Amino acid sequence: MRLSRDVVLDAALRFVDEHGVQALSMRKLGASLGVEGMALYYYVPNKDALLDGLVERVTEALTDELPDRELPWQEWLRRFAHAMRAVLTRHPALLPLLATRDVMTPAFLGAFETALEVLGSFQPKQAVHVFNSVTTFVLGHVLAEAGRAGQHPPEFPGGYPLIARAVAAGAGHDDDAERFDFAIGALLDGFDRRLCT
Amino acid sequence: MRLSRDVVLDAALRFVDEHGVQALSMRKLGASLGVEGMALYYYVPNKDALLDGLVERVTEALTDELPDRELPWQEWLRRFAHAMRAVLTRHPALLPLLATRDVMTPAFLGAFETALEVLGSFQPKQAVHVFNSVTTFVLGHVLAEAGRAGQHPPEFPGGYPLIARAVAAGAGHDDDAERFDFAIGALLDGFDRRLCT
DNA sequence: ATGGTTCTCTTACGGTGTAAAAATGTCAAG
DNA sequence: CTTGACATTTTTACACCGTAAGAGAACCAT
Numbered sequence: 001m002r003l004s005r006d007v008v009l010d011a012a013l014r015f016v017d018e019h020g021v022q023a024l025s026m027r028k029l030g031a032s033l034g035v036e037g038m039a040l041y042y043y044v045p046n047k048d049a050l051l052d053g054l055v056e057r058v059t060e061a062l063t064d065e066l067p068d069r070e071l072p073w074q075e076w077l078r079r080f081a082h083a084m085r086a087v088l089t090r091h092p093a094l095l096p097l098l099a100t101r102d103v104m105t106p107a108f109l110g111a112f113e114t115a116l117e118v119l120g121s122f123q124p125k126q127a128v129h130v131f132n133s134v135t136t137f138v139l140g141h142v143l144a145e146a147g148r149a150g151q152h153p154p155e156f157p158g159g160y161p162l163i164a165r166a167v168a169a170g171a172g173h174d175d176d177a178e179r180f181d182f183a184i185g186a187l188l189d190g191f192d193r194r195l196c197t
Numbered sequence: 198m199r200l201s202r203d204v205v206l207d208a209a210l211r212f213v214d215e216h217g218v219q220a221l222s223m224r225k226l227g228a229s230l231g232v233e234g235m236a237l238y239y240y241v242p243n244k245d246a247l248l249d250g251l252v253e254r255v256t257e258a259l260t261d262e263l264p265d266r267e268l269p270w271q272e273w274l275r276r277f278a279h280a281m282r283a284v285l286t287r288h289p290a291l292l293p294l295l296a297t298r299d300v301m302t303p304a305f306l307g308a309f310e311t312a313l314e315v316l317g318s319f320q321p322k323q324a325v326h327v328f329n330s331v332t333t334f335v336l337g338h339v340l341a342e343a344g345r346a347g348q349h350p351p352e353f354p355g356g357y358p359l360i361a362r363a364v365a366a367g368a369g370h371d372d373d374a375e376r377f378d379f380a381i382g383a384l385l386d387g388f389d390r391r392l393c394t
Numbered sequence: 395a396t397g398g399t400t401c402t403c404t405t406a407c408g409g410t411g412t413a414a415a416a417a418t419g420t421c422a423a424g
Numbered sequence: 425c426t427t428g429a430c431a432t433t434t435t436t437a438c439a440c441c442g443t444a445a446g447a448g449a450a451c452c453a454t
Binding site: 095096099100101102103109110112113116117123124125126127128129132133135136137138139140141143144147156159160161162163165166169170171172179182183185186187188189190191193194 | 292293296297298299300306307309310313314320321322323324325326329330332333334335336337338340341344353356357358359360362363366367368369376379380382383384385386387388390391
Binding site: 003035036038039042 | 431432433434435
């Protein structure tokens with residue numbers, strides 16, 4: 001298959017999805033394309049740029065999922081948050097990159113711009129805060145969610161009775177979507193109240 | 198100076214604060230202690246364990262900053278969030294580790310347990326959601342805050358009028374603490390309303 | 395002084411990112 | 425068909441990484 005920047009990024013995405021960011025190396029990525037590692041440097045200036053490309057790819061998926069701008073801002077943000085969570089959850093192995101690198105890609109700025117339009121009832125500065133809070137929250141939540149995924153519900157030898165009780169009551173096992181919706185709902189409610197005053 | 202696990206962790210913390218996680222290597226860390234890299238393996242089984250040790254160190258700082266358990270839950274959470282933000286902000290270079298690795302250290306579980314005590318008016322499951330939401334939010338926020346720190350307020354060649362207007366209005370330059378307080382306030386308000394119903 | 399323990403260094407191996415140059419493939423002009 | 429220019433890939437090389445294994449040094453109680 002003909003090589004190109006896009007093909008390389010695709011392969012990298014597939015590789016990371018399967019083996020994790022840690023395992024990604026230029027040589028192994030090359031091998032996964034039937035090519036020596038150095039060949040990739042013809043399409044990508046260095047590994048860092050390749051990783052940036054991956055981040056860009058993920059954020060691009062957001063563009064197609066933006067809710068209808070005619071919706072009331074609460075509902076728009078609620079759906080946006082769910083869409084963003086869905087996009088991030090689609091490639092959990094990429095989360096370390098998203099948390100670490102700059103996500104101000106064109107696609108993300110596009111979402112930002114639309115959000116500010118929908119948040120027209122807020123002062124510009126506050127609108128920025130609101131959108132930042134939501135994205136920030138979604139990222140943090142998905143990070144925690146993914147972190148929790150790999151590991152057994154922790155054991156509490158007895159030192160933490162309240163945690164133990166909550167775990168016994170089913171916390172940690174229930175639907176992550178429920179947990180997410182609960183929190184996003186609370187956050188939006190809070191913004192709503194702040195807008196009224 | 199006598200070497201020990203603690204001394205090694207201290208040096209690692211200092212090194213990371215100064216040069217970033219990326220730059221940390223066993224050999225360079227050894228050099229910073231006047232010793233060959235391999236010497237460190239007597240105090241730490243491998244590099245991964247060393248990084249875990251750093252995460253533990255940071256969360257331990259939280260223990261001394263827990264608010265008074267007698268406070269109303271809103272105020273307790275508010276102060277906890279600020280304390281956590283302060284602790285994380287103290288070592289911004291460590292954020293990639295905190296975002297990536299498991300933070301369920303003893304110190305963190307201690308904070309968790311206290312939080313559940315303070316959140317006694319919630320059902321156990323909801324209390325867990327609330328605490329998770331707050332910590333998740335703080336981490337996400339500090340990540341974004343630190344990411345923004347290194348870089349010039351982005352340039353918008355004209356494609357994003359609303360963003361440009363908001364930036365012109367001062368968003369992005371104001372006190373990060375204000376932004377943080379605004380969002381945490383909203384989140385807690387939302388939880389409050391959910392408790393009332 | 396001696397022997398045992400605790401600590402550090404040396405050496406070695408396979409892996410990494412990437413710079414530079416060599417080799418190969420592709421393709422249009424003569 | 426040959427030639428030569430350009431695009432693409434491989435080769436080679438270097439410095440660095442984590443860490444396993446064993447040799448060496450420093451220490452301390454006998």
